[in-house]
Amino acid sequence: MVNRSYSTVTRMRAEIPTSPRISGILFDFGGTLDGDGLHWLDRFYQLYASSDLPLARSQIRAAFDFAEARALEDPAMQNAPLEEMVRRHVHCQFAHLSIDDRSLEEQIATQFTADVRVVANRNRALLEELAQNDLRLGVISNGCGNTAELCDELGFSPYLAVVLDSKLVGLSKPDPQFFVRAAQELGLTPDRVLMVGDSLVRDIQPAKQIGMQTAWLIADRTATHPAADYRISVLPEMRAVLTPLAPLE
Numbered sequence: 001m002v003n004r005s006y007s008t009v010t011r012m013r014a015e016i017p018t019s020p021r022i023s024g025i026l027f028d029f030g031g032t033l034d035g036d037g038l039h040w041l042d043r044f045y046q047l048y049a050s051s052d053l054p055l056a057r058s059q060i061r062a063a064f065d066f067a068e069a070r071a072l073e074d075p076a077m078q079n080a081p082l083e084e085m086v087r088r089h090v091h092c093q094f095a096h097l098s099i100d101d102r103s104l105e106e107q108i109a110t111q112f113t114a115d116v117r118v119v120a121n122r123n124r125a126l127l128e129e130l131a132q133n134d135l136r137l138g139v140i141s142n143g144c145g146n147t148a149e150l151c152d153e154l155g156f157s158p159y160l161a162v163v164l165d166s167k168l169v170g171l172s173k174p175d176p177q178f179f180v181r182a183a184q185e186l187g188l189t190p191d192r193v194l195m196v197g198d199s200l201v202r203d204i205q206p207a208k209q210i211g212m213q214t215a216w217l218i219a220d221r222t223a224t225h226p227a228a229d230y231r232i233s234v235l236p237e238m239r240a241v242l243t244p245l246a247p248l249e
């Protein structure tokens, strides 16, 4: 007599697609390690919306872009801790918006920083867990030069083998060479590396282009793209790497 349930399980297991074993994980920083797929701009939209300032999203976007450009040129940003970095960023936004309200400026910067710390504290525990499973971990960021300092401050550094900051490396996302460099520094071939990031264009597509596996961090559970091997809606779903991850449907 045939054991139907046994034969079914066997057949299904044989159909599970195999992928190269993941030996290392690269994380984007902004919007990934410091947020659950929420870009800094989206977080500022929310904070401004709760401030009652009559600002259009286009105005906030312009102020944000201005602050981003200034941050890249500001030498003080290169070793700024989290709170100072955010304060400087918000100060530039307010200057561009021609708003003179130091109390509100302080309030927005403080709330932004507090939100980052909550998410980062949760993610520190996740990095620790992944590192304990013999995964080589790294961060690849279009930063201001202070990514390593931020990783120190948020408790990530003990679990990271490499931290690459575009400002210091001289390469930036989405240049595929930046990802090639990251894999080299991890000491792994790209196919053994999983890239985790919230940006399809800056993280997922270039990583896939050089042969990495990719996990796209995006809240929309219906989102899909050929360059994304996996989709996660919050970073702790990375724990599925150990089980392994369920592929995108």
Ligand SMILES: [Mg+2]
Residues within 6 Å of the ligand: 028, 029, 030, 031, 032, 197, 198, 199
């Ligand atoms: Mg990002």
